């Protein structure tokens with residue numbers, strides 16, 4: 001297929017997939033850091049950002065980190081995940097949570113996602129724990145590998161929450177820790193409860209492509225005071241004396257800087273507005289695309305508030321007339337950025353040693369999904385252009 005000569009003129013600037021929206025107090029707060037000299041890993045904005053993220057989620061404690069990946073690494077450590085433990089991770093997610101499991105020497109045990117909302121499938125979690133593991137001496141072990149199952153990491157992908165209640169019940173039954181990866185879903189709700197307040201500990205990211213950004217950064221939130229304290233200790237090089245350099249553990253430099261936190265605070269002030277904008281994009285996309293043969297729009301469970309962080313459709317190649325990858329190329333030829341979902345992690349060479357159930361749903365989503373421009377600042381005209389190209393389809 002060639003897209004060299006579209007009949008409609010090609011726009012000059014690119015419609016990006018997702019770019020930060022910077023229109024508030026970012027300049028003012030960052031300038032305050034520069035004016036006062038509080039630019040590094042200590043400062044009032046770090047504390048303020050922690051307090052405000054905790055309040056947003058409804059959690060008691062928050063600890064800022066250098067990234068969402070760092071937050072996951074520390075959350076696994078404070079939750080007591082150890083070398084050679086196994087941790088349940090969904091097959092379809094950005095790779096960070098699986099990598100973080102390997103950082104502590106544990107192994108991800110992949111679980112397929114559900115076909116309706118594309119999240120870690122609670123039925124498959126329960127089936128695995130009940131049927132493929134054995135409970136003995138207060139521990140759950142994988143019958144095949146013999147390893148201890150220690151934690152579950154539900155990842156709320158794309159802005160939709162995981163169906164948490166059955167996962168929490170199973171975790172309680174087998175004494176497992178639940179570590180939420182809420183990096184893509186700040187502001188989403190599950191049965192009127194905020195993502196980030198549904199497990200034992202949760203992680204967020206403020207990377208440039210997330211709903212709000214601090215340039216880079218992350219956050220751990222929890223109700224557990226001693227875990228929060230331990231997390232703060234480990235992220236600040238595990239320093240046991242403020243004066244003498246005494247360290248009783250191997251720590252990390254995973255701190256967020258005051259400049260980054262200043263940006264985060266400014267961004268968080270606009271979270272509600274950003275969520276509203278993303279949801280408006282989603283309504284417009286859904287209305288225009290739900291009737292296109294071969295295109296399926298994302299669903300929102302009755303028990304969910306979906307933030308539509310990254311609006312993602314599925315393309316049936318036979319009915320639509322071309323594959324997801326061909327649609328991505330077509331959009332690109334019109335200067336519109338789009339992209340597929342992640343390769344299921346058990347298929348990626350980096351994690352080939354890890355184990356998992358058959359990943360039929362994840363594979364199908366990987367083949368069919370196309371994420372569309374979803375920036376907060378996307379205009380109605382730009383949205384209309386994206387919709388126009390998809391409606392025209394490969395015949396154009």
Ligand SMILES: *Cc1c(COP(=O)(O)O)cnc(C)c1O
Pocket residue numbers: 066067068069070093094096097155181183184204205206207217218
């Ligand atoms: C972005 C992301 C992360 C990692 O966040 P960083 O701040 O980029 O380290 C972790 N998990 C998921 C699902 C993500 O999308």
